[in-house]
Amino acid sequence: MRYSGLRILKEGLTGNRGWTEQWRDATPRPEYDIIVIGGGGHGLATAYYLARNHGLSNVAVLEKGYLGGGNVGRNTTIVRANYFLPGNSEFYSYSLKLWEGLERELNYNVMLSQRGQIVLFHSDAQRDAAIRRGNAMRNQGDDCELLSRADLRRMVPFLDYEQARFPIRGALLQRRAGTARHDAVAWGYARAASARGVDLIQNCAVTGIDIAGGRVRGVQTTRGAIRAGKVAIVVAGRSSEVAAMAGMRLPIESHVLQAFVTEGLKPCVNHVISFGMGHFYISQSDKGGLVFGGDLDLYASYAQRGNLPAVEHVMEAGMTLMPMIGKARVLRSWGGIMDMSPDGSPIIDRTDTQGLYLNCGWCYGGFKAVPGSGWAMAHLLATDTPHPSAARFRLDRFATGRGLMDEEGTGMQHNLH
Numbered sequence: 291m292r293y294s295g296l297r298i299l300k301e302g303l304t305g306n307r308g309w310t311e312q313w314r315d316a317t318p319r320p321e322y323d324i325i326v327i328g329g330g331g332h333g334l335a336t337a338y339y340l341a342r343n344h345g346l347s348n349v350a351v352l353e354k355g356y357l358g359g360g361n362v363g364r365n366t367t368i369v370r371a372n373y374f375l376p377g378n379s380e381f382y383s384y385s386l387k388l389w390e391g392l393e394r395e396l397n398y399n400v401m402l403s404q405r406g407q408i409v410l411f412h413s414d415a416q417r418d419a420a421i422r423r424g425n426a427m428r429n430q431g432d433d434c435e436l437l438s439r440a441d442l443r444r445m446v447p448f449l450d451y452e453q454a455r456f457p458i459r460g461a462l463l464q465r466r467a468g469t470a471r472h473d474a475v476a477w478g479y480a481r482a483a484s485a486r487g488v489d490l491i492q493n494c495a496v497t498g499i500d501i502a503g504g505r506v507r508g509v510q511t512t513r514g515a516i517r518a519g520k521v522a523i524v525v526a527g528r529s530s531e532v533a534a535m536a537g538m539r540l541p542i543e544s545h546v547l548q549a550f551v552t553e554g555l556k557p558c559v560n561h562v563i564s565f566g567m568g569h570f571y572i573s574q575s576d577k578g579g580l581v582f583g584g585d586l587d588l589y590a591s592y593a594q595r596g597n598l599p600a601v602e603h604v605m606e607a608g609m610t611l612m613p614m615i616g617k618a619r620v621l622r623s624w625g626g627i628m629d630m631s632p633d634g635s636p637i638i639d640r641t642d643t644q645g646l647y648l649n650c651g652w653c654y655g656g657f658k659a660v661p662g663s664g665w666a667m668a669h670l671l672a673t674d675t676p677h678p679s680a681a682r683f684r685l686d687r688f689a690t691g692r693g694l695m696d697e698e699g700t701g702m703q704h705n706l707h
């Protein structure tokens with residue numbers, strides 16, 4: 291079924307009886323060409339682009355819970371392409387371009403809102419770094435503007451510009467950055483993949499990976515064994531756990547990241563704003579809630595809930611930046627499990643086991659990567675060669691030390707072992 295304004299009108303006039311299920315709830319078949327483990331944003335996008343770009347639809351996505359129940363439905367929805375380092379820069383640039391055509395591509399309203407991201411700077415040194423980053427973004431072909439303090443004050447008058455410790459000096463603005471509706475991204479990819487013949491199998495946890503003669507043969511699941519020629523591990527915060535089923539020890543640590551939302555307010559925060567002197571960022575959802583977050587809880591954990599010291603830190607930073615936030619009541623908070631890599635950059639690569647592939651290390655920035663990652667992962671699975679946009683996301687960089695892309699990695703230190 292195609293979605294359109296006309297369809298809404300027709301259904302509205304006929305009692306909304308014509309809507310069909312968004313995707314088939316498939317039961318596992320004994321064998322597939324490709325199994326994607328993980329029904330998050332990256333897994334679903336991978337499956338969709340396998341079918342769409344490579345004509346491969348004998349594919350199953352195995353999800354241990356429900357589609358979109360992981361980080362893809364828990365993040366703060368920020369989409370941007372302002373990475374500095376070669377490797378990341380071209381990848382996120384590519385991903386943002388895919389975002390810009392995603393609604394038409396999936397025939398699904400993912401509510402992409404390019405409202406602009408403002409990253410504040412508070413010192414001369416930070417301004418220099420911002421200019422350097424801005425130049426890198428422009429060289430990459432992405433948009434970016436340097437805002438003076440006066441420009442900024444006109445755009446966002448409610449910030450505390452005279453903070454005693456961190457007076458705001460200006461900002462870097464990327465107008466094409468913004469937010470998207472996270473659940474809709476998962477649902478949109480799921481629906482489009484299912485329509486192209488991919489089996490989406492929920493409540494199906496992978497419990498083992500079958501390997502014989504150095505080749506992957508399939509997986510063991512809570513719904514029985516399934517054979518496959520190729521298996522992709524795309525499970526974000528659970529990457530170490532699932533890779534261990536294939537005897538691998540990954541350079542990944544799992545950490546909790548929390549987010550917060552207030553009661554609904556009239557529109558007041560029109561951009562995504564990131565504090566430059568503390569880990570705090572904020573935007574306003576279409577329902578009116580202020581959505582904000584900060585740093586990791588900073589110890590390894592698989593709990594999908596956070597702890598009070600991080601809550602206090604985020605609230606303090608928010609009050610420092612925009613004291614008016616103190617009047618809003620926080621309605622909800624939650625946590626997700628981040629797959630932290632040592633250099634803060636991801637992995638999209640083959641493994642030493644033939645037919646076994648890995649996609650992880652997205653840290654706290656993997657939502658914006660969903661289209662680009664799915665595209666590149668599908669390319670790797672279908673052709674056995676890395677997609678040019680993701681060619682540097684190699685697993686062996688942590689073993690050899692060559693090709694590390696240190697975008698402020700806050701996982702474990704790669705040079706300790």
Ligand SMILES: Cc1cc2nc3c(=O)[nH]c(=O)nc-3n(C[C@H](O)[C@H](O)[C@H](O)COP(=O)(O)OP(=O)(O)OC[C@H]3O[C@@H](n4cnc5c(N)ncnc54)[C@H](O)[C@@H]3O)c2cc1C
Pocket residue numbers: 327328329330331332333352353354355356358359360361362363364365366367368369494495496497524525526527528532547548549583624625626627628652653654655656657658659
């Ligand atoms: C609070 C918070 C804020 C964030 N904010 C942003 C942001 O603003 N911008 C941004 O770009 N990124 C952000 N992120 C990061 C982003 O959400 C993640 O990097 C990204 O969603 C991870 O990829 P995914 O969607 O595939 O993961 P997930 O949705 O977690 O998908 C992995 C799936 O694998 C499944 N799985 C695990 N083990 C198994 C198994 N054994 N068998 C079968 N299935 C299994 C899980 O159930 C899960 O559904 C944020 C994350 C959090 C938690």
